[in-house]
Amino acid sequence: MDIGFSPEETRFREECRDWLHANVPAERRPPDAIDAIDFDKAWQRRLFDAGWAGINWPSEYGGRGLSIVQQVIWLEEYARAGAPWIGANFVGINHGGPTLIINASEEQKAYHLPRILKGEAIWCQGFSEPGAGSDLAGIRTKARIEGDELVVNGSKIWTSFAHVADWQELVLRTEEGSERHKGLSWVICDMHVPGITIRPIRKISGQTEFAEVFYDDVRIPLANVVGGLGNGWKVAMSTLSFERGTGFIADQVAQSREIEDLIEKARARGLIKDMRIAESLAQMRSEVAALRAMTYRNISEVMRTGQPGPEASVIRLFTSELGQRLERMAVLLMGEEMIDFAYGDDNGISDYLRGFAQTIAGGSAQIQRDIIGERLLGLPKSR
Amino acid sequence: MDLTPSEDQTAYQTATADWCRDHMPLEEARSRRPGLWSSLTEMGWIGMTAPDTGLDHATEALVFAELGRFLAPVALLSSAVGARWTGSGDKAAIALPAPDGSARLIDADGAASAVGLFDGELGSFALPGSLAAAPSLDLSATVARLDALPSIARVNDPRAVLHLRLLSAAFAIGAADAARDMATGYAKIREQFGRPIGWFQAIKHICADMAVRAAVARSQLYYAACALDAGESDAAFHVAAAKRLADQAAIDNGRANIQVHGGIGMTDEAAPHLCLKRAHLLQFIAPADMTQLLA
Numbered sequence: 001m002d003i004g005f006s007p008e009e010t011r012f013r014e015e016c017r018d019w020l021h022a023n024v025p026a027e028r029r030p031p032d033a034i035d036a037i038d039f040d041k042a043w044q045r046r047l048f049d050a051g052w053a054g055i056n057w058p059s060e061y062g063g064r065g066l067s068i069v070q071q072v073i074w075l076e077e078y079a080r081a082g083a084p085w086i087g088a089n090f091v092g093i094n095h096g097g098p099t100l101i102i103n104a105s106e107e108q109k110a111y112h113l114p115r116i117l118k119g120e121a122i123w124c125q126g127f128s129e130p131g132a133g134s135d136l137a138g139i140r141t142k143a144r145i146e147g148d149e150l151v152v153n154g155s156k157i158w159t160s161f162a163h164v165a166d167w168q169e170l171v172l173r174t175e176e177g178s179e180r181h182k183g184l185s186w187v188i189c190d191m192h193v194p195g196i197t198i199r200p201i202r203k204i205s206g207q208t209e210f211a212e213v214f215y216d217d218v219r220i221p222l223a224n225v226v227g228g229l230g231n232g233w234k235v236a237m238s239t240l241s242f243e244r245g246t247g248f249i250a251d252q253v254a255q256s257r258e259i260e261d262l263i264e265k266a267r268a269r270g271l272i273k274d275m276r277i278a279e280s281l282a283q284m285r286s287e288v289a290a291l292r293a294m295t296y297r298n299i300s301e302v303m304r305t306g307q308p309g310p311e312a313s314v315i316r317l318f319t320s321e322l323g324q325r326l327e328r329m330a331v332l333l334m335g336e337e338m339i340d341f342a343y344g345d346d347n348g349i350s351d352y353l354r355g356f357a358q359t360i361a362g363g364s365a366q367i368q369r370d371i372i373g374e375r376l377l378g379l380p381k382s383r
Numbered sequence: 384m385d386l387t388p389s390e391d392q393t394a395y396q397t398a399t400a401d402w403c404r405d406h407m408p409l410e411e412a413r414s415r416r417p418g419l420w421s422s423l424t425e426m427g428w429i430g431m432t433a434p435d436t437g438l439d440h441a442t443e444a445l446v447f448a449e450l451g452r453f454l455a456p457v458a459l460l461s462s463a464v465g466a467r468w469t470g471s472g473d474k475a476a477i478a479l480p481a482p483d484g485s486a487r488l489i490d491a492d493g494a495a496s497a498v499g500l501f502d503g504e505l506g507s508f509a510l511p512g513s514l515a516a517a518p519s520l521d522l523s524a525t526v527a528r529l530d531a532l533p534s535i536a537r538v539n540d541p542r543a544v545l546h547l548r549l550l551s552a553a554f555a556i557g558a559a560d561a562a563r564d565m566a567t568g569y570a571k572i573r574e575q576f577g578r579p580i581g582w583f584q585a586i587k588h589i590c591a592d593m594a595v596r597a598a599v600a601r602s603q604l605y606y607a608a609c610a611l612d613a614g615e616s617d618a619a620f621h622v623a624a625a626k627r628l629a630d631q632a633a634i635d636n637g638r639a640n641i642q643v644h645g646g647i648g649m650t651d652e653a654a655p656h657l658c659l660k661r662a663h664l665l666q667f668i669a670p671a672d673m674t675q676l677l678a
Contacts, residue, residue, distance in 0.1 A: 001385060001386055001387065001388060001389065001392065001441040001605055001608070001609050002384065002385060002441075002609050002612070002613065003384055003386070003606060003609040003610060003613060003615075004384060004613060005384055009384075069384060263677065272677070278673055278677060279673070281677060282627070282673050282676035282677050283627070285624070285676055285677065286603070286623075286624035286627050286628055286676060287599065287628070289603055289606070289620070289621060289624045290599045290600065290602050290603035290606075290624065290625075290628055291599075291602075292606070293386065293602035293603045293605060293606035294598065294599065294602035296384060296386040296602075296606065297386040297387060297602050297605065299384075300384070300385045300386045300387040301387055303385070304385075304387055311598050314594060314595050314598045314599075317591075317595060318595055318598075318599060366584070366588070368591075369584070369587065369588040369591035369592070370584065370587065370588075370591075372591035372594050372595065373581070373584075373587035373588065373590050373591045373594075374587070376591075376594055377563075377567045377590055377591070377594055378567070378571070379567065379570060379571060379579075379581035379582070379586075379587050379590060380571070380578070380579050380581055380582040381582075382582055382583070382584055382587065
């Protein structure tokens with residue numbers, strides 16, 4: 001075991017640092033998805049043009065084809081430089097794109113991956129439904145096959161960036177009468193076709209980043225099915241295991257910066273003399289260090305075996321709960337200023353409120369604990 | 384950068400665990416087989432840290448986590464660290480000095496010296512011929528009192544303290560692992576309401592949290608060991624963080640293990656309390672202080 005980086009990796013880190021130093025925008029990212037879309041697209045394009053998009057994506061689809069270690073180095077420097085959240089590009093870059101890389105046909109990859117990397121195509125997710133949350137296999141949105149098209153009816157919910165998205169990763173029931181994990185398909189849906197209605201939903205933080213999406217005889221070419229008809233569950237799980245593996249590295253490394261900011265703030269306000277605050281900061285600083293160590297361990301596992309280890313689900317759970325504790329501390333340090341919060345404000349309070357999603361989205365903390373109990377520890381399945 | 388054990392390191396880990404299972408099962412922690420200490424010496428777990436072996440801290444940490452999993456004698460920590468920094472090759476007790484100038488000596492039976500932290504420095508001293516040892520909270524170790532400390536030979540190298548802190552963190556992670564595995568194993572076989580209790584989320588989630596704590600602490604242990612090996616400037620912080628998380632994991636998992644066992648967990652006869660009591664002892668050995676964590 002060692003924590004040293006090769007001369008090549010160290011050089012790469014310096015390149016990242018230099019470019020970010022010169023190019024991170026001075027203005028803040030606007031908080032609401034609609035306002036931010038131009039910002040997000042422009043920033044992604046700038047990253048792409050300079051060669052910083054898709055660092056570990058295959059080079060034939062516009063990526064750099066570098067190692068996952070270099071991807072992590074980039075993300076560490078990205079966080080250290082205070083570069084903006086990738087915002088509306090999140091689903092394409094961290095979710096849809098990686099799923100396509102694993103499961104899609106050559107044509108699908110050649111068309112979509114470069115567009116995602118260039119910030120030309122915004123993606124959203126269509127997994128959850130009003131009746132299928134933690135129990136994702138309860139999906140009822142269905143499609144019948146007519147000629148070479150799927151005709152879709154139903155609705156999806158909690159779809160982040162639906163109202164600004166061009167494409168959606170949509171999981172549908174394509175086999176009449178099928179149940180649970182069978183008969184589902186993972187489909188690329190064009191968000192601009194007729195029959196799609198989007199109802200934005202306001203979050204407790206005031207933003208309308210997510211929405212409910214209704215499908216009324218929406219026609220999707222059968223060529224947009226990824227991984228074969230009826231294989232949707234398998235394809236969706238490859239994405240979720242990616243999420244549990246390396247999809248949250250950006251969040252993990254961002255926490256290293258957050259804890260240092262909090263310690264600095266607590267010092268500046270003299271609050272570090274409060275033993276409870278000092279205790280809590282010391283605790284979280286230890287945990288953030290451990291999270292980085294766990295991330296490195298996980299990446300080492302990927303480098304060695306090609307896939308994340310079984311402890312990947314532990315990282316996902318730990319990251320989300322630690323993230324919430326950091327945000328809780330941020331508002332604690334803020335004090336009564338918290339009362340002045342109004343919708344539209346983009347600060348530690350909106351981060352705190354928005355942060356509740358961390359233990360809900362992409363498999364709630366309770367589902368993650370089931371997974372850890374059953375898959376890692378071998379306890380009997382409850383469901 | 385690679386934070387997974389190498390093939391050689393895995394071989395060390397496996398060999399240690401195999402030996403422990405056969406010769407030093409956890410259930411026997413309170414009364415070890417005669418001659419255990421000399422077997423431990425022969426197996427090289429005290430000498431492995433000596434300067435001439437050239438073994439890295441990462442490998443030591445892996446081995447000590449395995450030893451800790453079987454609640455190996457705590458004097459292994461002081462003896463191994465003593466072998467590295469004071470040149471002693473024999474059993475050394477752990478000294479825990481108290482503010483009034485006295486000290487507790489842990490696991491001093493048959494030890495000629497003691498190793499401990501004195502004003503933040505590693506130090507050692509020779510033990511008097513006879514000590515009145517009494518049982519301690521950790522049923523695998525005795526405690527003796529010294530009213531006044533003799534003169535102490537101090538080790539003028541901050542890495543010595545970090546070494547003791549790292550190895551005791553590894554021991555604590557072993558205890559945390561043991562508690563997790565004991566609770567999980569029991570949850571798979573104990574039935575209530577017609578099913579194994581591990582089927583119920585209330586129990587399953589306790590076990591999941593035990594797994595999280597153990598994995599978090601172990602990851603930081605690996606990083607800290609590597610930072611110490613590489614002579615990184617922030618090695619002291621990483622070792623302190625590893626110690627803090629390891630102690631917490633050991634104590635919290637120790638507590639949870641008793642809860643998962645229910646009434647059986649309350650009995651002296653069953654093993655869960657052994658893990659918890661070990662965890663509470665370890666928290667007093669080279670603890671990490673706040674200034675190191677917030678430096």
